[in-house]
Amino acid sequence: MPTLICDCNKTMPLDAKSLGRALDEDLTLHSTLCRREAGAFQQAVKTGADVVVACTQEKRLFAELGTQIEGAISPIRFVNIRETGGWSRDAKSAMPKLAALLAAAKLPEPEPVPTVTYKSAGRLLVIGPLEEAERFAAVVGDALDVVIFSRGGSGAQERKYPVVGGRIESLTGWLGAFQLKWSQDNAIDLDLCTRCNACVAACPEQAIGLDYQVDLQACKGHRDCVRACDVAGAIDFAREPVAHDDTFDLVLDLRRQPGFLQHAPPQGYFHLPPEQENGPRALDVVIKLRELVGEFEKPKFFAYKQKLCAHSRNEKVGCNACVDICSAEAISSDKARQQIKVNPNLCVGCGACTTVCPTGALTYAYPRAGEQGTKVRTLLNTYEKAGGAAPVLLLHSQERGQALVEELGRAARVGAGAGVPANVIPFPVWHVASTGIELWLTAVAQGASHVALLATHEEAPQYLDALETQMQVAQAILEGLGYEGTHFSLLRSRSPSDLDQDLQLLARRRGAAPRERARYAVAAEKRTTLELALDHLVEHAPRQPESIALPAGAPVGQILVDKDKCTLCLSCVSACPASALQDNPQAPQLRLVEKNCVQCGLCAKTCPEQAITLQPRLLLTPERKQPRVLNEAKPYSCIRCSKPFGTLKGIENMLGKLAGHSMFQGAALDRLKMCGDCRVIDIYSAENESRITDL
Structure with a gap:
């Protein structure tokens, strides 16, 4: 797979020989690959092999050049080495990192996963004051079928768009499938109303505005408006509220309070409060609305195995972690089937549910765990092979996180910052909440001195709380095993200058890693990967205690049983989703395989005698993997x-x-x-x- 590197008009001190040795490839250094040396790119594409271009700025140009070459069908991959290190203050020392980024770009694309389809015919519901709603409708009305829902304000007399009003009962759904239910409680029927304004002129209290809604608090019941509207018959105060419902593909909400209160609203819903209606976000919303007509697909980001789920057993709810953390409210409890239910249309792919899931019943599907693990191993192995030391993995989102890293790189180019340090390796993920303790510990086991997550304004508050909890658990494990230093951090950088300061501190946080690097592959099952990481870290640990006390929220630990209360009814055994609690067919015993325990709490909630409590810890003796008797009794x-x-x-x-x-x-x-x-x-x-x- 040919790799094309360019020092961007000699603004980066690239060492083609050292990069080539790390990649086992002869590299030629270019300076104007997107201009005078574009022929080198065209020649590489003609070979028929996949091509890696170390430039993302001219991605569009290279893609166009590729289409002009007859018979060129190979995909072109792009990787940013400029803002991620080539323009940093210590760029001369960044060759190991740049080699790692180039090696990761050569990895196969993620395997296809099932997709979720949305179909939008462009029927737009605009909710808000009539005048503002009509103003936005005029901008998108040529591309979208607009319906306005309004209870206030005054609009144009020309009836360009259907206007409905009343009391909204509910607004649910997603792109292509929104459902609005409302009760028409206005005395004026907007469908019959001719906008003649006779009622407005006749009302002595001015209780009727040009939105043709009656302010019942101001109305004194003279009913002059009814007499003025005698011919059209649009006003009837005796009319009972009429229930209506309708479906829409898109929703633009101009009210101050949004119709969806969750942190991640459904796709196809846009909230534009009054203070933003004339700002840059308004233009962005208009552009997105006009683009959302047609058929769209997104990956189905999660996979669910009900048999592993610790949510519910025997009509008892134990683990509720995924339901509580989901910022899109895409996960709900299906108590009738004793499991959770995930709505793929509402899922935004943050992966936080998979991070907090103790059993691995919910797993992140795009990219798969194994693909994530391969990328981590490739980055760290190549970095080490190229002579790098104390690598720091910086996980960031592909949107705002990526933009922030690139903004810092450009600032460093003009001396406004130090840039991304030479030992900090940016690692883009769909969302930082999609990775958890098993991947972080794997990174340390494979040589990372530190793992940092970059949080921007994209993340829901509960995500950050969950990530910090997991980091505390992971850090406690490493400290208990004697690995010195700080290994995990959550950066809350909002600007390039914030990120610059955070990264300079981060580059000096060098936690100890095992002397022998782990070479195992990340498994599809979360618990398997966690056990592989723990086994390697324990085997090479500087310290070998019998057990390590862990903070609340740890996915490993033991069960404590009050023998005076326990009757050995064994209801806890049938409730345990991980086969951690077991009986003994030969004798009345309750046994525990501590390695299997996920600390979900279902056993404690199921126990009729309230005899069970949880104790988070990591047991390091061989007994952790063997059945241990918690309670036994004489048989009857x-x-x-x-x-x-x-x-x-x-x-x-x-x-x-x-x-x-x-x-x-x-x-x-x-x-x-x-x-x-x-x-x-x-x-x-x-x-x-x-x-x-x-x-």
Whole structure:
């Protein structure tokens, strides 16, 4: 795969030889690849192989040049080495990082995943004051089918767009499938109204405006408006509210309070409050509205395995992490089916649900975990091969995070900042909330000295809380194992200058990594990857304690059982989604395989005796992977056949509670002391004896 590098008119001190050695490729350094040396690009494309171009600024130009070459069908990949390091203050030391970025660009594209389809015919609902709504409608009306919903303001007399009004009952849906339900409670029927303004002129209290809505607080009931509208018959104060509903493809909401309160509103919904109606965001919204006509696809970002889900068992809700964190309100509890339900149309792909999911029931599908892991390993291995030391992974979003990194790089070019340090490797992801503890620990196990996440204004507050919680757990594990230094940080940079200061501090945070680098591949299952990371980190740890106490929210730990309360009913065993809690078919025992425990809490919520508590920790002895008895009891033997069928404590508790009940006296009470088989035989024998007696 040919790699084309360019020092952008000699503004970057690139070392083609060192980059080539790291990539096992002979590289030629260009200075004007997008101009006088464009022929080199054309020759590379003619080879038929995939081409990597180390420039993103002229991406469009190179794509156009590629289409002009006969028979050229190979894809062209682009990677930014200029703003991400070539223009930094220490650019001469950045060759290992640049080699790593080039190597990652050579990786195969992510495998296709199922998609979610939206279909929009361009039917737009504009909600807000009539005058403002008509002003926006005039801008997009040539491209979209506009309907206005208004309860206030005055508009033009010319009826260009349908106008409806009333009280909104609900607004739900997404791009191509919004549903508005409202109650028409206005005395004036806007469909019958001719806008003659006779009612406006006749009203002595001026309770009717040019929006043709009656202000009932100002109205004194003279009904002069009704008499003035006698011919059209549009006004009727005795009319009962009429329920209406309609569907729309797009929604533009001009009210101060949005119709959707979640942090990530549905795609196709745009909120433009009054203070933004004349600013740059208004133009951006108009452009996006005009573009959203047709058929659109997005990846289905998640995969769900119900059998691993810790949300609900036996009509008890345990883990609610994904439901609570979703900023799009795309996840809900389906208690009837004892599972969660994810609406793919509302999902925006942030991946926060997969990060907080303790079991891996929800996994991030685009890119897949294995593809993310391959990229991490490629970046770190190439960086090390090129002679780099103490690499820092900087995970950032592909939108605002990427833009912020590039803004910093351009500022550094003109001396307004230091730029991205030589040992900080930018790693674009769809959303920073989509990565979690298993990937971060894997990065450390594979040689990263630090993992940082760049948060901008895109992230919901609950995302940042969850990420910090996970970082505290990961840091506690590494500190407990004796790895010195700080390994994780969450940057909250809002501007290039903020990011510049944060990155200069970040470059000096050098946490210790294992002397031997891990070479395992990231697995599709979250828990498998976490165990691989823990095993490697423990094996090469400077310190080997028996256990490490972890903060609340850790996905590993043990179960503590109050033996005085526990009756060994084993309801917790059937509730456990991870097979951490087990019984013993040979004896009345409750056992725990601590490695499997995800600390979801379903066992504690299921226990009728409230005998279970959780203790987050990481056990490092071999017992972590073996069944350990939490509680056991003497068996209770059947009074008829002597076969054990329960625990002595459990049966005695049951007998004590039912002994005074009228239904359990004499033979009925004795049957409670029998195993299931003997109980049936005894009932059948009693019935036969009764029939013989009757005969």
